[in-house]
């Protein structure tokens with residue numbers, strides 16, 4: 001047997017790392033119909049079966065548009081649309097149901113080949129769209145409710161749940177529901193850690209679109225990852241292009257799905273590569289908790305003084321005046337929600353490669369929502385980007401919290417000389433520090 005190379009060993013390590021990180025997590029795969037006709041489809045099913053067998057909870061939402069079109073055409077029916085939404089007539093709905101379940105069965109057959117059980121179910125409660133732009137949408141519906149308990153029962157048994165693009169009213173009336181809507185609703189209702197949008201288009205290439213500034217582009221002009229904010233900017237710069245995958249990804253991301261991956265289902269191993277290595281071939285949209293953090297403006301100073309005042313009065317924070325903050329304005333950041341400031345913090349560079357994290361305060365109405373942690377992490381990232389190797393804090397009341405964030409108590413001798421000289425011995429704060437290279441795993 002030939003010896004394993006280091007790169008193979010690294011790959012195995014990486015796979016174990018991701019496997020343990022996502023073990024037991026729910027992942028939703030919205031897979032377009034043309035993928036089921038591709039020669040690579042059995043391999044895609046094999047990979048999803050592998051995930052289901054190794055502890056991931058797999059939910060599949062098949063897109064069936066092209067197959068529904070073909071079935072309707074075969075029966076002499078052509079669909080009308082309002083925008084991109086099909087009007088499913090009362091005559092068409094039995095054929096649409098048949099087509100949707102046929103597509104679901106393709107997935108079930110693919111999984112059976114890997115001996116993984118799957119259930120195609122009536123997991124979606126639907127309601128009719130009614131009249132849209134003056135047109136009766138008849139049997140076209142939208143998601144009323146995803147029946148998560150039923151889906152969870154299937155997943156708990158280690159089986160794969162398949163959600164065809166049909167939902168039922170409480171009275172049992174069938175509705176054709178766009179698979180994008182089902183994928184979106186299922187991902188959020190099930191708290192999926194990931195939504196995969198699997199199409200024949202795959203990840204975005206920078207050469208195909210007008211890009212706003214500062215979008216990171218990888219090899220072959222490939223856009224590896226985007227924040228929702230960046231995705232929004234791309235959609236705005238390319239209004240003439242449909243970009244349905246990016247639109248769905250953005251909606252899912254805004255609805256709270258942490259990671260949405262747009263991949264090409266015809267590429268062998270695309271799901272596994274995207275999931276288990278950092279060399280994925282798709283485009284990932286990731287919820288950016290830093291999005292709400294921005295630089296301090298002069299107009300914010302009264303707001304952060306309002307946050308800090310009770311803490312300064314109690315001696316938890318060092319007293320600062322508006323002028324002190326204004327002088328070091330560039331060091332400060334604020335966390336803004338709906339236009340108002342709810343937390344703040346600062347990073348002061350004291351030289352010798354060290355920065356002080358200070359003035360961390362969260363609005364009492366927003367405690368335990370992660371704002372303080374986001375600000376600290378943001379400031380640690382900022383310190384790293386500025387080439388600092390260590391951040392420290394001086395605290396009288398909050399040592400446990402900083403320890404929880406990975407900071408370690410240290411002595412005054414470890415501070416840069418300038419800070420040692422301004423240290424207030426009367427206040428006698430404890431000193432905690434974090435080496436930047438370790439922050440990734442600790443915070």
Ligand SMILES: CC(C)(COP(=O)(O)OP(=O)(O)OC[C@H]1O[C@@H](n2cnc3c(N)ncnc32)[C@H](O)[C@@H]1OP(=O)(O)O)[C@@H](O)C(=O)NCCC(=O)NCCS
Nearest residue numbers: 358359360361362367368369370371372373397398400401
């Ligand atoms: C410390 C502080 C910034 C935390 O803000 P936050 O936005 O609530 O923080 P997060 O949501 O990220 O973290 C909350 C967690 O930390 C814990 N925590 C909060 N304050 C703590 C403290 N003083 N000691 C230990 N743990 C603390 C909470 O119990 C919570 O734990 P949980 O996630 O297990 O429920 C906030 O309480 C505050 O403004 N304190 C006063 C100012 C201060 O001490 N600043 C630091 C000196 S620079």
